[in-house]
Amino acid sequence: MSGGERPALGVGMVGHAFMGRVHSQAWRSVHAFFDVPYVPVMVAVAGRSRDRVRAAADRLGWASAETDWKALLRRDDIDLIDICTPGDTHAEIAIAALDAGKHVLCEKPLANTVAEAEAMTAAAERAAERGVRAMVAFNYRRVPAIALARRLVADGRLGAIRHVRAQYLQDWLTDPEQPLTWRLQRDKAGSGALGDIGAHIIDAAQFITGERITGVTALTETFVRERPVGAGGGERGPVTVDDAALFLARTTGGAVAAFEATRFATGRKNALRIEINGSKGSLAFDFEAMNELWFHDAALGDAEGGFRRILVTEADHPYAGAWWPPGHLLGYEHTFTHEIADLLSAIAAGTDPSPSFADGLQVQRVLAAVEASAAAGGGWTPVP
Amino acid sequence: MSGGERPALGVGMVGHAFMGRVHSQAWRSVHAFFDVPYVPVMVAVAGRSRDRVRAAADRLGWASAETDWKALLRRDDIDLIDICTPGDTHAEIAIAALDAGKHVLCEKPLANTVAEAEAMTAAAERAAERGVRAMVAFNYRRVPAIALARRLVADGRLGAIRHVRAQYLQDWLTDPEQPLTWRLQRDKAGSGALGDIGAHIIDAAQFITGERITGVTALTETFVRERPVGAGGGERGPVTVDDAALFLARTTGGAVAAFEATRFATGRKNALRIEINGSKGSLAFDFEAMNELWFHDAALGDAEGGFRRILVTEADHPYAGAWWPPGHLLGYEHTFTHEIADLLSAIAAGTDPSPSFADGLQVQRVLAAVEASAAAGGGWTPVP
Amino acid sequence: MSGGERPALGVGMVGHAFMGRVHSQAWRSVHAFFDVPYVPVMVAVAGRSRDRVRAAADRLGWASAETDWKALLRRDDIDLIDICTPGDTHAEIAIAALDAGKHVLCEKPLANTVAEAEAMTAAAERAAERGVRAMVAFNYRRVPAIALARRLVADGRLGAIRHVRAQYLQDWLTDPEQPLTWRLQRDKAGSGALGDIGAHIIDAAQFITGERITGVTALTETFVRERPVGAGGGERGPVTVDDAALFLARTTGGAVAAFEATRFATGRKNALRIEINGSKGSLAFDFEAMNELWFHDAALGDAEGGFRRILVTEADHPYAGAWWPPGHLLGYEHTFTHEIADLLSAIAAGTDPSPSFADGLQVQRVLAAVEASAAAGGGWTPVP
Amino acid sequence: MSGGERPALGVGMVGHAFMGRVHSQAWRSVHAFFDVPYVPVMVAVAGRSRDRVRAAADRLGWASAETDWKALLRRDDIDLIDICTPGDTHAEIAIAALDAGKHVLCEKPLANTVAEAEAMTAAAERAAERGVRAMVAFNYRRVPAIALARRLVADGRLGAIRHVRAQYLQDWLTDPEQPLTWRLQRDKAGSGALGDIGAHIIDAAQFITGERITGVTALTETFVRERPVGAGGGERGPVTVDDAALFLARTTGGAVAAFEATRFATGRKNALRIEINGSKGSLAFDFEAMNELWFHDAALGDAEGGFRRILVTEADHPYAGAWWPPGHLLGYEHTFTHEIADLLSAIAAGTDPSPSFADGLQVQRVLAAVEASAAAGGGWTPVP
Structure with a gap:
């Protein structure tokens, strides 16, 4: 899939259970339906079990698989980290990703505590000064109704x-x-x-x-x-x-x-x-x-x-x-496609996503x- | 309207606004549809304005009109008092009626205060010992659904x-x-x-x-x-x-x-x-x-x-x-017909209405x- | 039930099964809710079985019972015949009633054949010249919706x-x-x-x-x-x-x-x-x-x-x-009350009912x- | 996207308007959600205008574009022809494709006349003898409800x-x-x-x-x-x-x-x-x-x-x-994904699709x- 003159944007996803499946479908589809400013490239997915993350990459359409999410942060071909793991891991991953200069899409709730959420918000504000964006995935806002x-x-x-x-x-x-x-x-x-x-x-x-x-x-x-x-x-x-x-x-x-x-x-x-x-x-x-x-x-x-x-x-x-x-x-999955379309637009526009x-x-x-x-x-x- | 071998039961109603209209329709209809143990007779309605209570009696089908609810309590041809007035009058009328040996159907809420409701409940319990019954008109219980x-x-x-x-x-x-x-x-x-x-x-x-x-x-x-x-x-x-x-x-x-x-x-x-x-x-x-x-x-x-x-x-x-x-x-009014049918059955059975x-x-x-x-x-x- | 200055209108009903029950409820109720020009009086109901028609009169609120519908036509206190019998009897009863100067309300379908319906329509047109009115009871027209x-x-x-x-x-x-x-x-x-x-x-x-x-x-x-x-x-x-x-x-x-x-x-x-x-x-x-x-x-x-x-x-x-x-x-029965209210208005206005x-x-x-x-x-x- | 041990199946699509868009989404998604026996490869799309078919290929995810549908039939990397054009072209394309040994998925109605549909059915029967399959796309059968x-x-x-x-x-x-x-x-x-x-x-x-x-x-x-x-x-x-x-x-x-x-x-x-x-x-x-x-x-x-x-x-x-x-x-598009999953299963099973x-x-x-x-x-x- 090539995107004509539009630049590519490499995506790395952490987690490949329910949320990972639905996010993958959104990343795969968004370019066909929305005039997004970037063509997303599904670079890599991370998971703890080597066998399961490879099978998921294969099935969900990610080009490679990693067993350590930190590996995603080190890759130059990845511009955005999509966090689909349980809430107790959000703060660590999101803050590290933002500090590494990666845009972040993070599943909800943002964190398990107010303190974690505050730290994440501070990291997002620091990142925004460098043009790095963070969005929390309250997908229901993107139900058309x-x-x-x-x-x-x-x-x-x-x-x-x-x-x-x-x-x-x-x-x-x-x-x-x-x-x-x-x-x-x-x-x-x-x-x-x-x-x-x-x-x-x-x-x-x-x-x-x-x-x-x-x-x-x-x-x-x-x-x-x-x-x-x-x-x-x-x-x-x-x-x-x-x-x-x-x-x-x-x-x-x-x-x-x-x-x-x-x-x-x-x-x-x-x-x-x-x-x-x-x-x-x-x-x-x-x-x-819906x-x-x-x-x-x-x-x-x-x-x-x-x-x-x-x-x-x-x-x-x-x-x-x-x-x-x-x-x-x-259907349900379209709300995620809409969310990603809006996120890509915000990144290109240099504004905070909502x-x-x-x-x-x-x-x-x-x-x-x-x-x-x-x-x-x-x-x-x-x-x- | 005669009821064959079934005894008549004289009804006096206090108030003839919205609730009075709907209660009247129920009293008028119940005998045609339910095998009630009494044939209700719509004896008299009471209201404060002579002209308006007479017009209401005429229209709603009550045989006579009174301008003082206490007159209803003195009449021998009235066995039951139906209270359709605002809540601040319920306690006085209901207690007097029960003490006078009349069955009572009282609109909801039972009273405006807990104290009034307690006095009314005590009166109902005294009356029950003499076979006189009291019911509060939560008509929605009688919606068939x-x-x-x-x-x-x-x-x-x-x-x-x-x-x-x-x-x-x-x-x-x-x-x-x-x-x-x-x-x-x-x-x-x-x-x-x-x-x-x-x-x-x-x-x-x-x-x-x-x-x-x-x-x-x-x-x-x-x-x-x-x-x-x-x-x-x-x-x-x-x-x-x-x-x-x-x-x-x-x-x-x-x-x-x-x-x-x-x-x-x-x-x-x-x-x-x-x-x-x-x-x-x-x-x-x-x-x-409904x-x-x-x-x-x-x-x-x-x-x-x-x-x-x-x-x-x-x-x-x-x-x-x-x-x-x-x-x-x-429709809406049928719930009142059902309520009255149940009340008449309870009176005949000598049990407390619900x-x-x-x-x-x-x-x-x-x-x-x-x-x-x-x-x-x-x-x-x-x-x- | 008295109607003040409004004239009474005597009603005789033929048949007392399902349709008779619902028509009775309408005749009993119409005056309480609509400003009808006449006060309907439920004079008599006719049915073939003496016992059953008497029980029906009692229950449904008709003052008397007849075992021959023709008796209704001979009574001076009856102004309107309400036909609630099966379709094969409509033509005979309706034509006789109209010719006897009685208004007619006839259940639907008007008749069992076009020929019967034509004869009935001719009788209605003759009657209209003398101010006698005929209506067929397509009650669903009177559903408010x-x-x-x-x-x-x-x-x-x-x-x-x-x-x-x-x-x-x-x-x-x-x-x-x-x-x-x-x-x-x-x-x-x-x-x-x-x-x-x-x-x-x-x-x-x-x-x-x-x-x-x-x-x-x-x-x-x-x-x-x-x-x-x-x-x-x-x-x-x-x-x-x-x-x-x-x-x-x-x-x-x-x-x-x-x-x-x-x-x-x-x-x-x-x-x-x-x-x-x-x-x-x-x-x-x-x-x-509805x-x-x-x-x-x-x-x-x-x-x-x-x-x-x-x-x-x-x-x-x-x-x-x-x-x-x-x-x-x-509810369902209200459509009949509306129908009767409109019929009474048409009779008073001297126009054909619809x-x-x-x-x-x-x-x-x-x-x-x-x-x-x-x-x-x-x-x-x-x-x- | 690779499919592990499962064989690839090359797809060529004719037409890229409304139906082409929705079929593309189904081809793109089916492998991620269904255990299909083949991994579909979106090889080429055909359309009459060079510019428009190239833009469509880009957007919808087809690897190449052709301006003559017959070119699809000559390609060895294409195993299946998906016909998304108006009805007057169905017979010619489908018969040629089947005779060329390509499986066919054809939009409905099958043809514009009974005669065309008969010729297509005959071609499908001939093809079936060689293990080549044909399906008409009545997608609503695949609405789960x-x-x-x-x-x-x-x-x-x-x-x-x-x-x-x-x-x-x-x-x-x-x-x-x-x-x-x-x-x-x-x-x-x-x-x-x-x-x-x-x-x-x-x-x-x-x-x-x-x-x-x-x-x-x-x-x-x-x-x-x-x-x-x-x-x-x-x-x-x-x-x-x-x-x-x-x-x-x-x-x-x-x-x-x-x-x-x-x-x-x-x-x-x-x-x-x-x-x-x-x-x-x-x-x-x-x-x-739905x-x-x-x-x-x-x-x-x-x-x-x-x-x-x-x-x-x-x-x-x-x-x-x-x-x-x-x-x-x-949503709507899922019915096409289901249709394609069933078609791929039928091809693998060597049975006629339905x-x-x-x-x-x-x-x-x-x-x-x-x-x-x-x-x-x-x-x-x-x-x-």
Whole structure:
């Protein structure tokens, strides 16, 4: 694949599990659909097991494989590091990459603690002075329907925001025999549903409304407190993260908000739902029908008013025009392609990508406030 | 209208506004559709204005009109008092009626304070010893879909309840020029969205799950703090109740719950929504599609699982068989007809109707805890 | 129930099965919600079995019972005859009633044959000269959402109509052991799904569009050709009507249309569905969600376009304002109340009610053309 | 991209417009997600304009570009020809490619006439004897929800099929100023909505039910009969194809069916809708919500029955397990990736791919019968 007159941009990816698979598909596709200023070259992927990283490189289309992520930083043919590993490794890799002059795309949540996120943000700010860019991968901002929601709010179509109600509902932990993986251990995952999926709705709500959360009152719960360790035997270990996190919030604009993240919502598979009520209109979205945005425009009057289902696949819609004709749906992976297209544009333009590491840090502070409030029995906890 | 061998039961109604109109329709209809043990006779309606109460009697089908509700208590041809007035009058009328040996149906919320509700509950308990019955009119329990939801939970189809998320969303206050009616004044209405519509979702959630709320953390907001007084002029007065009330809760069974009641959800007209997730299945309901119950049964397995839309109009469904063939929808008013049918059955059977005044008192205690928590900045507040 | 200064209008009803029950509820309720020019008095109901008609009178609220419908025609206290019997009796009763000077409300389809319908229409025209009115009970016109659909089309909001697709789907015959009732016998019912429910979608489509069907090509099918006769034994008799009827049509305005009526649509209970596409917009309706009208207004442009769900419960909506606040749903029976309110208004105004017997005759002609086309293997058959 | 031990399979594509873009994305992606027996190599793309085909090769990822499709047939490094050109060229290219020993994937409809389709099918049969395979690209069979629908029917879950109602609704011709492109000219496109989108619902209905259409009665319409030729000026030319095609049908299994294809369904963007009613259950699908299959299982009984929304993203669902976790949606392009994965498997297995050219020919015969019936005013027309 050559890119005519456009320069190449070498990419190295760390991690090749779920996130690595989806990022690979985005790197492979972006050039065919978007007029990106660079042609990405999938130079190398890093993983700990030699056999598995080679198989992944083969399958996912990376030209070479490394067993040490630091090797990626030493290569001159790599301009950007894409971090797809668990949260406890983000800070070390991202800071080293930025300091080595590599652009960074980092999966969310930015880190497992506010302190780590602060260090990463400082590194990003240092790097930006040298034209090196850092982005945190809140991919749901690039769902066309969510980008359209943002546009409608920014255009004043909702008026003053009164209510946000956001839920991220999954159900994969309802089975008590589901094993005790790293995602259920605080030292590796930071938190449970809160950081894994709650972080997404915090970012989405703030992105769409353009407002920040100023404080919270929260409650968390772990329904199944012990789970099987490993495959066989009867051994069980403690679950040290939340199964569900609920919190109420206020925003800089005077809205009130209700958030809920859970892995125990039986029958809900990936229901990132957000509804926003403003003085002039309302919006509703559910990722399980990700090509639809529901918009109520109060200006139409009572007799003709109603939530309308905008199928966000028109040429006029964010990102959608790059793909297929109207009514031909996009899927989950496209959000990553959009993210990468925007990142490449920001690098070329010499501007900070959005969401920046500073945005990721702010989300981290909300997560920390939620945990603090829940630990204190729900008292009001401001977000610094 | 004669009832064959069945005895008549004389009814007197206090109040003839919105609730009076809908109760009248229920009293007029119940005998034609349900095998009730009494034939209700619509004896008299009471209201303060002579002209208006006479016109209401005429229109709504009451044989006579009174300008003093106490007159209804003195009449021998009246066996039951139906209270359709604002909350600040409930305690006086209900206690007097019960003490006078009249059965009572009382609109919700039971009262404006816990103290009033306690006095009313004590009166109901005294009356019950003499075979006189009292019911609080949480009519949404008699939506066939909600009654079916209760049946599915009681039959164990949901397993252990993990999550309740309940919202009651209206939008009639979004216009800041909406006048300052009694519903926006604390001394008359007790509270705002909380008591008016929040009480319904508290009752519905507890009814369906069979569990009680044990504590809350809450947040309330008044978005528009002054509104026009009367029709003309520019005078404005303070709104002294909440526009929106949000709270998180825990239940006796270990579930966590999120509640939200608001009159500022632009585009939502009467969206009493409730979703319940259990270890074996889930339910979802929205009053704006009141004939539908959505049920996910995890026992069907991943490949065939999904929320199914049960159209609750079958002969096997609660209440529905009394009306029309499958697929012929019921409306709002039918919930009151069902309520009255159940009340008449309880009177004949000599059992306490459900929901009882004690149930109404318990809801009042939750309302009081919500207000206390919100006033204290969201701290955890147990429900006694 | 007294009506102040408004005159009474005595009603006699023939038949007291399903349609009799729902008409009774409408007669009982109309005065409380609509400013009708007459106060209906439920004078007498007629039925063949003395015991059953007395029980029905008792239950449904009729002051007296007759075993011969002709007795109703002789009574001076009866001004209007409401015909709720099977189609093979409509012509005789309606013509006799009109000739006796009684207004007539007649259930649909108007008759079992075009010839009968023509005779009835002639009788209605004779009667109209004397101020006696006749209406055929296509109640679905009075669903608020369908009346709103008509209003939008009449206001030009859809532009030129291009497509009509109308379905009436039920499933109560899918069980082959369902017995051979009169509805499955041609001599009593006229036809099967075609006349019973197909007639409704023909009327609804013509009503909403304001256009007439000019010709059809059709196909009918009887899936289960023999069914049990009576309760016990193994005897079976032939089904002599269609189980399903499908036809394509053209309209006076140049639209093309697809119609389908069936009692074999497993899982569809009362799905009267109609979708209309015009050059400027589209409408969609399903009776199983009868309070909703879906409207796409192309004038909103591609980026904001979409079908919106209008909850037809606003004060500005046809009929709805007479009942409850926004979002408080109406049900099946309300369509009959609306129908009667309009009939009483037409009688007082001295105008022909809509739909008239002439409208019913025209529907009958479409039904006849469908049967002729189906019998001839689908050839194009004009509607006279 | 290397494939380990798996052999490479060289691909040459003819045409690089809409279909070429989506096929390229599928060729590029298939190896990363499916265990295909060959590693596809994107060798060359052919197009008439040198500049445009080179730009397309660059953008879409083809290693080289040709201006004559015959050059692809002469190259030894090409094993398979992918035909993405208009229908009037399919026969010549496909027959030449098969005779040259190249496997063929051909876009639908197979051809513009039955005669061409017959010649192509004969060529495919000749080629099959030499292990050379041919497939027609009815991609909608590879929507996971449609493949699941087929599985449910094949497993007997619907019982005897009674009804099929299938619609393919688009709206891009509602604007009368839309220019007169080749798709509106009979000599190039064969037919209008009928062949373009009607062919898809014919194939989908036959695929899901496993039944064939035996005869039809039809009606077609061209609403806008003249359109602008080229960009400027006022010149207009005649539209020589149908804007809408409607037909009724019977199937080999005794079902009745209604089909409708139109480009004038304002507000419907790509609504390929199909509903199937059987004696034991029903299915409903709409491509505008392509990840959902609605299933009614009558075995669940009346009290619990209802259409359930199966989100077809589970590991147990056809194709879906190859991609992302449950609830992470797929889009339009994935259907092509699935199609190619199945084609590669068939080539390796030495079996005929499905749908074969013979399947495409049978669809062509249905299209011809529809046109014949419509031309004859709707008379019954058997499908040979």
